[in-house]
Amino acid sequence: MAAAASAVLLVEDTPSLSLTYEMLLTRGGYRVECAFSAAEALDRHGRGAHRVVLLDLMLPDGDGIDVLRAMRAADPGVRAIVMTANGSINRAVEAMRGGAFDFLVKPFEDNRLMRAVEAACASADDAAAPDPDQAAAPGSGFHGFIGGSAAMREIYDVLRSVGRSSATVFVTGESGTGKEVCAQAIHALSPRRSGPFVALNCGAIPHDLLESEVFGHLKGAFTGAIGDRPGAAALADGGTLFLDEICEMDPDLQTKLLRFLQTSSIQPVGASTPRKVDVRIVCATNRDPQAEVEVGRFRADLFYRLHVVPVHLPPLNARGRDVIEIAEALLADYAREEGKAFRRLSAPVAAAFLRYRWPGNIRELQNVLRHVAVLREGEEVTLGMLPPRFSEAAAVAAPPTAPPDPGDLRALLRPLVGAPLDQIERDYIEATLDACEGSVPRAARMLDVSPSTLYRKVEAWRKA
Incomplete structure (x- = not known):
């Protein structure tokens, strides 16, 4: 097994826990070196070639987050998995934002520890190999996204880092910015890529059926339950569960989702006992989740459980020439589907697209170009083929200026x-x-x- 040669630095000041984790990792084929303080951890990390560090955040002589920062300063590629007590989730979130690879909340199960270490070692292996995404041209796209603007290159960098972790990701952005594409990219970049990707729109399901959709139900659990039905969490076992419009979730179900995140167990409606599942959660909303917490519509403890790695997708009007690249790709697809000859946008259309605010983001762009492909003919999209609002945008578009010598x-x-x-x-x-x-x-x-x-x-x- 590839992990057999992996060196893990274990930093845990409680001797009994250190021994337990060391024995578990050793049985899994890892070479383990133990440290019991911040000073010893930094010394051993400086002298050893540890690809993965298992780091307790509460150390007798220092703050584990300070240790994490020092290790990353010395070796930006180190994969640090931080460990924290159940009441210190905010510290784990801080560590993730400071560059930790993953976090474990004590007490955790053996298989949760082993999965985290395995993913960290796999990520270190991937980092040592050439990354085809890094070598791609700026405009060539990225796992379903199109465009190489500065705003999106920042997003791609974040997704590369977080994809190989098992941390929960909270995606925000206006409607139509590509939040599900983002979730699929995270799944494709993760060690779970061969497992299922299950998407559930919490805003499109009646509140009285949402629990059944997430956790499943047994035959006879309620009127209309004519058979056993697995929920999205069970279907995503071994893969990724994407909960879109998470802020639409009923408060009672938020409580059950929090319990699921804490225990990794689901209990279908009508079942008497829970069952374990292995699921990574990616969630999304077009609202401001912090504002939803402040007004009491979203549980604060659930927010901090989910909001470990935030990813904010920019609106289309903040992505510069990406709109042209996306439009050209969509036009080619729609022309092929409709048997049309469209090949390009006219210069006035391109200028109008760059000037227009796109309140509906990419969905609006899709609608406009689909309409053209269905109802119009020609090789070039002209302003006359578009709704009047684009002629207005073109009229106020500033003429392009030549770059200075x-x-x-x-x-x-x-x-x-x-x-x-x-x-x-x-x-x-x-x-x-x-x-x-x-x-x-x-x-x-x-x-x-x-x-x-x-x-x-x-x-x-x-x-x-």
């Missing part, structure tokens, strides 16, 4: 030599925002950076 640009910058770089950056970004009438997404497209990068910088300047 590098020599002229250097001449313009020469008077700035000697000024602090951070001040030059701030002045340039603020000038761009002024030119874009304060629109951060438009400024981000112009600067070819993620809108979140600009939001962070502007917020930091305001606080300074």
